[in-house]
Amino acid sequence: MFKKISFAIVVIVFAASNAAAQKLHIDVQGIAQPTPVAIVPFGWEGSSPAKQLDVASVIKADLRRSGRFAPTDENDMLQKPTDGADVDFDDWTVLGVEAVVVGKIIQTGDDAYTLQFQLFDTFRRRQLIGFRMPATRGTMRSSAHRAADMIYEKLTGIKGVFGTKVAYVTAEQQSDGRLYSLIVSDQDGENDHKIMESKDPIMSPAWSPDSRQLAYVSFEGSKSSIFIQTLRSGNRFQVSNKPGINGAPSFSPDGRKLVITLGGVDGNPDIHILDITSRQTKRLTTHRAIDTEGTWSPDGRYIYFTSDRAGGPQVYRISANGGTPERITFEGSYNARPRLSPDGTRLAMVHNDRGNYRIAVMNLERKDLLVLSTGRQDESPSFAPNSDSLIYATRQGGDGVLETVSADGLIRQKMASGQGDVREPVWSPFPRFQ
Amino acid sequence: MSYYKLFAVAILGALLAGCGATPVPDPDPVDTTYGGDDSANTSRAAGEEFGGGEFFDDVEETLGTVIYFEFDSSEVRAQDQDLVAAHAISLNENSYARVRLEGHADERGSREYNIGLGERRAQAVRQILMIQGVSASQIQTVSFGEERPESMGSSESDYAQNRRVEIKYTN
Numbered sequence: 001m002f003k004k005i006s007f008a009i010v011v012i013v014f015a016a017s018n019a020a021a022q023k024l025h026i027d028v029q030g031i032a033q034p035t036p037v038a039i040v041p042f043g044w045e046g047s048s049p050a051k052q053l054d055v056a057s058v059i060k061a062d063l064r065r066s067g068r069f070a071p072t073d074e075n076d077m078l079q080k081p082t083d084g085a086d087v088d089f090d091d092w093t094v095l096g097v098e099a100v101v102v103g104k105i106i107q108t109g110d111d112a113y114t115l116q117f118q119l120f121d122t123f124r125r126r127q128l129i130g131f132r133m134p135a136t137r138g139t140m141r142s143s144a145h146r147a148a149d150m151i152y153e154k155l156t157g158i159k160g161v162f163g164t165k166v167a168y169v170t171a172e173q174q175s176d177g178r179l180y181s182l183i184v185s186d187q188d189g190e191n192d193h194k195i196m197e198s199k200d201p202i203m204s205p206a207w208s209p210d211s212r213q214l215a216y217v218s219f220e221g222s223k224s225s226i227f228i229q230t231l232r233s234g235n236r237f238q239v240s241n242k243p244g245i246n247g248a249p250s251f252s253p254d255g256r257k258l259v260i261t262l263g264g265v266d267g268n269p270d271i272h273i274l275d276i277t278s279r280q281t282k283r284l285t286t287h288r289a290i291d292t293e294g295t296w297s298p299d300g301r302y303i304y305f306t307s308d309r310a311g312g313p314q315v316y317r318i319s320a321n322g323g324t325p326e327r328i329t330f331e332g333s334y335n336a337r338p339r340l341s342p343d344g345t346r347l348a349m350v351h352n353d354r355g356n357y358r359i360a361v362m363n364l365e366r367k368d369l370l371v372l373s374t375g376r377q378d379e380s381p382s383f384a385p386n387s388d389s390l391i392y393a394t395r396q397g398g399d400g401v402l403e404t405v406s407a408d409g410l411i412r413q414k415m416a417s418g419q420g421d422v423r424e425p426v427w428s429p430f431p432r433f434q
Numbered sequence: 435m436s437y438y439k440l441f442a443v444a445i446l447g448a449l450l451a452g453c454g455a456t457p458v459p460d461p462d463p464v465d466t467t468y469g470g471d472d473s474a475n476t477s478r479a480a481g482e483e484f485g486g487g488e489f490f491d492d493v494e495e496t497l498g499t500v501i502y503f504e505f506d507s508s509e510v511r512a513q514d515q516d517l518v519a520a521h522a523i524s525l526n527e528n529s530y531a532r533v534r535l536e537g538h539a540d541e542r543g544s545r546e547y548n549i550g551l552g553e554r555r556a557q558a559v560r561q562i563l564m565i566q567g568v569s570a571s572q573i574q575t576v577s578f579g580e581e582r583p584e585s586m587g588s589s590e591s592d593y594a595q596n597r598r599v600e601i602k603y604t605n
Contacts, residue, residue, distance in 0.1 A: 178582075201578060201581035201582065203545060203546070203549075203579075203581065204545070204546060219576075219578065219581070222534065222536075222576055223576055224549075224576065224577075243574075244553070244575060244576075245549060245550070245553055245577060247546050247549050248546040248549075261546065261549075261550075263550075263553055263577075265570065265575075266557065267553045267554065267556065267557035267560070267575055267577075269549075269550045269553065290547065290550030290551070290553075290554065292546045292547055292549070292550050293544065293546045293547060306544070306546075306547050308547075308550075313543070313544075313547050334543060336543060336544040336547045337544035337545075337546065337547065350543060350544045352543075357542060357543055357544075376588075377541065377542065377588070379543075379544055379545065380544070380545070395588070398586070398587075398588070423545075424545065
């Protein structure tokens with residue numbers, strides 16, 4: 001079947017290499033009182049004067065982008081130590097700086113370095129972190145993000161997400177039609193790789209729990225099917241190509257299953273569980289309404305999904321073993337595309353707010369709904385792995401752009417794309433360091 | 435469209451030759467063996483060589499192929515019923531013809547839910563075709579949701595153009 005239609009398909013799968021795609025430029029909308037901190041330019045101890053990544057700038061940009069910190073301008077610094085022993089706390093407290101980071105990169109081999117940094121509380125005059133990590137030229141940027149994560153967590157008590165990634169879909173209008181691309185980038189928009197492109201729509205990317213794979217829907221051959229692609233190798237395999245709708249994949253917490261939507265020849269979309277290894281599917285819902293956009297609760301017990309069985313779309317949940325669905329949302333006429341926070345306490349969704357489609361978060365215990373976005377056509381909310389913020393797509397001048405917002409709604413950042421219509425962002429789980 | 439015609443030419447040729455082999459559509463769009471031509475204007479002339487003139491009426495050229503829907507509705511409107519019925523007749527007359535019903539939604543709301551809405555519209559057209567005798571095996575449905583808008587804007591009239599089912603003959 002797939003072979004037969006393949007002659008008409010234009011699909012290119014990329015290994016995660018350095019295919020230069022659209023850069024995301026980030027524009028922060030600040031918070032009332034960000035904490036003043038200083039990231040001193042890092043020192044360099046090495047044989048070659050090779051140009052190094054500016055680690056301090058990466059850390060500074062991460063902390064600024066969080067909206068919770070106001071990094072001091074380098075020109076205002078009274079000293080620029082690279083060792084903790086040289087830090088004069090008075091030089092920082094006089095500027096009102098509450099925390100200072102110093103560090104250096106030490107070359108230990110041809111392409112081997114040690115990234116070392118220390119974080120100080122300037123008013124209490126004590127060290128909060130001292131850490132060394134190995135790095136290569138290729139891993140220096142992610143090491144810098146990792147340092148920023150450690151600093152952020154120490155100062156806020158919240159686990160940092162600067163080392164995580166984002167996947168999203170772009171659509172570019174070309175002379176011979178639209179070109180759809182699936183992109184993976186660092187969460188700051190840098191280091192972007194195109195992992196797949198097609199003349200036919202690409203939809204609904206979903207991360208595996210180990211962040212090594214993405215599941216997605218592709219319409220190559222004018223028919224929907226679901227693929228899982230390994231990022232490192234670029235290899236992919238088709239896991240669902242049934243008649244009718246094959247859509248809305250989402251991995252189980254153990255990574256062995258996908259919840260998917262299957263429509264069948266009669267076009268009745270229902271929630272199914274697909275065992276990735278055996279390809280066996282189990283049908284969970286049988287209602288003749290649209291049941292779709294399934295997602296697992298972090299404990300693996302429930303599937304939350306969208307259904308219009310009561311008229312308009314609302315969020316329901318059903319035991320992952322099957323049973324009777326239970327309605328979860330009641331506020332408003334339209335609540336769709338549920339996503340749970342990784343800590344399991346909140347549910348994000350697309351909510352019709354007086355005619356505008358916006359991102360809302362419901363506290364599952366208190367049941368109250370907080371509208372977080374301000375657009376007319378916002379969609380695809382996805383929680384950061386620390387449950388503290390979300391990414392979603394909004395419209396700007398006809399094109400889709402990405403925004404992040406803190407889960408309390410106070411800090412919002414826009415990530416405008418260079419070209420094309422950007423949509424369906426999904427935030428990766430935490431990286432696992434080997 | 436051209437596949438459909440060439441396919442029909444091939445079928446007719448095979449039938450006239452008394453050949454019982456299962457016909458397979460030729461993926462090569464230029465079929466000189468049967469004197470076919472994928473220009474709509476000359477298809478009748480090409481067909482007359484085999485004595486099957488009216489068989490080659492180009493359904494897509496003479497009938498509309500797009501059905502539009504009201505907001506949040508999958509009901510085929512009264513004025514479009516005749517159009518769907520005409521496609522049913524054409525499909526009933528040629529049991530080898532195949533259609534793909536491509537359902538679409540406007541951009542409002544979430545993308546996968548809109549896939550469901552587009553499918554519901556395609557199924558509404560499929561049901562009418564089947565009630566009028568078209569075999570299920572002749573019909574395939576696909577929903578592109580909001581992914582392939584006909585009109586790129588975000589006004590009500592753009593949305594109205596995007597809520598649609600396109601009837602596409604696939605051989």
